[in-house]
Amino acid sequence: MKLVVALPLVLSSLLSVSSMAKDFDFFYFVQQWPGSFCGTSQGCCFPDTGKPAADFGIHGLWPNYARCQGRQGLAARAMLGEDVAAAVISAAVGRRGKCWPEYCDDGNALRPWAIRDLFKSLEQNWPTLSCKGSGRSFEFWSYEWKKHGTCSNLEQRDYFASALAVKAAHNLTEILAGAGIVPSESERYSVSSVSEAIAQGTGFKANLECNRGADGEAQLFQVYQCVDKEAKQLIDCPLSMPTKCRGDTVKLPVF
Numbered sequence: 001m002k003l004v005v006a007l008p009l010v011l012s013s014l015l016s017v018s019s020m021a022k023d024f025d026f027f028y029f030v031q032q033w034p035g036s037f038c039g040t041s042q043g044c045c046f047p048d049t050g051k052p053a054a055d056f057g058i059h060g061l062w063p064n065y066a067r068c069q070g071r072q073g074l075a076a077r078a079m080l081g082e083d084v085a086a087a088v089i090s091a092a093v094g095r096r097g098k099c100w101p102e103y104c105d106d107g108n109a110l111r112p113w114a115i116r117d118l119f120k121s122l123e124q125n126w127p128t129l130s131c132k133g134s135g136r137s138f139e140f141w142s143y144e145w146k147k148h149g150t151c152s153n154l155e156q157r158d159y160f161a162s163a164l165a166v167k168a169a170h171n172l173t174e175i176l177a178g179a180g181i182v183p184s185e186s187e188r189y190s191v192s193s194v195s196e197a198i199a200q201g202t203g204f205k206a207n208l209e210c211n212r213g214a215d216g217e218a219q220l221f222q223v224y225q226c227v228d229k230e231a232k233q234l235i236d237c238p239l240s241m242p243t244k245c246r247g248d249t250v251k252l253p254v255f
């Protein structure tokens with residue numbers, strides 16, 4: 001097939017990725033331990049509302065495919081060459097990969113008015129810890145909404161209310177404490193004991209991500225739970241994701 005004929009075909013197939021982008025299979029609901037976000041060599045900054053509670057905070061609710069979407073990328077590479085394909089794929093499905101949709105509607109910016117009744121709860125449960133922005137958690141929520149929420153098929157308020165409801169239904173801080181896993185500078189916990197506590201306490205396995213503290217030690221950083229497409233219930237994860245914690249033990253740093 002000549003390039004002149006093939007180009008419109010490939011482009012239209014790639015553009016259809018963008019309109020299909022709201023089609024996904026499940027959500028990753030990602031929470032993070034603030035002591036581990038802050039306890040790295042980079043540190044953190046508290047939001048303008050003050051130091052958050054010593055509780056897991058929401059990072060995001062991310063639509064995800066059960067299988068990565070790779071076909072269009074391969075076709076485009078074959079026909080257009082690496083650079084053009086990368087540019088078009090980047091516009092259609094995002095730079096970091098094709099395993100989830102992202103930035104589905106840049107015109108749909110988060111409106112404070114839409115989530116005004118959730119502000120207090122969001123400030124408690126979804127605080128920013130970044131030093132880069134203004135210190136307003138709204139900036140973090142706006143970023144998460146733009147990148148992930150616009151692909152969720154949910155209205156703005158429903159998206160944030162759903163994340164808060166899933167968090168409230170399975171309080172990770174309490175679940176871990178119930179298993180004797182509490183923030184400590186001296187204790188170390190086996191990764192399997194953390195996994196088991198979460199599986200027992202929520203009824204579903206979760207994926208764990210660790211990071212390294214300023215001293216190089218592994219710390220429990222983020223917990224990935226899988227949630228149905230309606231953003232209501234935890235589900236068994238359609239994808240097996242290897243635990244991103246090297247080593248057998250982790251710290252849960254005091255916050």
Ligand code: AMP
Pocket residue numbers: 032037057059060127128129130140144147148
């Ligand atoms: P995402 O692109 O949704 O995977 O989110 C990654 C971005 O979120 C990175 O820029 C992180 O620095 C930022 N991020 C993660 N946790 C927090 C937090 N608690 N407060 C502010 N930004 C965060």
